[in-house]
Amino acid sequence: MSETRRDVSRRKFGRAALLGAALPAVSAAPQQPAAAGLSDAENAEVEARYNNAIRQYGDRLSDEQRQRIRRILAANERMMSHIREFPLDNGDTPATVLKLEGGK
């Protein structure tokens, strides 16, 4: 993707991020599974991840801790949402490096 196109997209991202930032950092009420600021699909993902966390670790958690985990998952989803909005091309590589040993 050209830098110009990407800058335009970034402005679009900036507006989206501002809308997201205007929401409270942790807005989900304990009894309300749907987190504000997330789409239905994102809320569904939060719910799926919450259920998986409870499946894995639920026997260690109090009700209060479970509610807090749900809020944390919603906050994490919001951050991931900002990342997913950022335009990337197929060839955009991650900032991870395979370091060759080369017989050292």
Add this chain to the structure above:
Amino acid sequence: MLGEEILYLPISELGRHLRQKSFSPVELAQSYLDRSHKIGPKLNAYVTITSELAIEQARSAEKEIAAGHYRGPLHGVPYALKDLVAVKGYRTTWGARPYVDQTFDYNATIVEKLNAAGAVLIGKAAMIELAGGLGYSNGFAALTGAARNPWNTECWTCGSSSGSGAVVAAGLAPWAIGSDTRGSIICPTSWCGISGMRPSFGRVSRYGAMAIAWTMDKLGPMARTADDCGLILSVIAGPDPKDHDSQFTGPFHYPASELEPKPLRIGKLTNVWGRLPEELETAVTKALATMEKAGARVSDVEMPEGPFEDAAELTILIEAASAFQTLIRSGDCARLDDPLGQINGYASDQFSATDYLQVQRVRAFLQRKVDKLFDSFDVLATAGQQSVAQRLTPAPRPQQPPLQKGPAQPSSQPLSQPLSQPRPAANRNAQTKPPDGVSSLCGLPALAVPCGFNSEGLPMAIQFIGRAGNDHAVIAAARMFQALTEWHKKRPAIS
């Protein structure tokens, strides 16, 4: 015992006295040990004071210097080490209850380098549990209780290198090693009124140091002056095959005036931190005006827009979930002091591999955008932190059963505001746009130094951020400022 006028000297001055035999390394080490035993517990500054080792190393330095074998600027000079770095034969607790008896049978690379330089280890400095790796809510999330700020013991030092900040500010040692994943050197440096540097990512080997986030963790110096930071960095930096992320092939030479930018081009960041307290904003503006008068070129600049904070936070959360996988899966995270740390790993364990790679793809793009700023500027400047040191509030809240042995009991008093470095997801505030996420995500060096005191007598700081790999520029900028001012020479009234 040597007096404060000696114990607060910078490294170069201490070294000069040692070479001139004004006092001996043993006398110097004993003076810092005495002060550490006397004042350290009041500040919760240490996990372990390594008295025997310190005297042994000081005696060795004394003999060598007397014989004319001078190893360099740190020879015979005491220091403290954040308790996440392995020292053979001593506990390395990572500041956390589950690791209270942990020992290693080897030295970290940084310890080997400091031993070879003849430095004298006074003690293992206190820290936030796991350096905040699984999140934390306040300064009391530490095995040894909240580290108290020498400028006002009702205030916190900030974290996670909380003990390192207290040790240097209180004159318990002339310098210390801290670690910084996202602000954990810069924040305690700023709140404690000292000079501290986060080197470029990959400059200093982390072999033998606890990992939070492999692609963001750095070790660095906290000291009296920027010059001290340069001297320490010249000893601890260098390639290490034992650290996968070691990025530089050669040593770090200091001083190296030919590598320092002249005239210095400073970009004053105008869109970070949100609204600063007026006193702090004024102090930073005055600091830059002072530098401009002395020949620096200062102009305003904006940090590019982008999901820097999100990318930094997510990188830490996901990498920490892997780094502390054993703790999370075993359920031992329940033994951490902080309620957030007890459960945050369970949430972070739910990220997918695609999530992580997506963040890292965005990160590479953000790195290039930020790097372009340094075509026009040698360093970016802004306040060291968004505020001065925050107060601790007396609101007891029981958390964990007391330890049967080991260091002082953690207090359960929360801070008046949840402040943490790195910030836990539940407490983050992206609207304030802190620059530590950007600079840490991109592996940039930064150096914070005091630039004044507010009306309550608490230190205020300015930080200089440089291009990745250009550690000389941030040292040069901070050193230039300290040559023009006296803020770094102030010391707290503590006894």
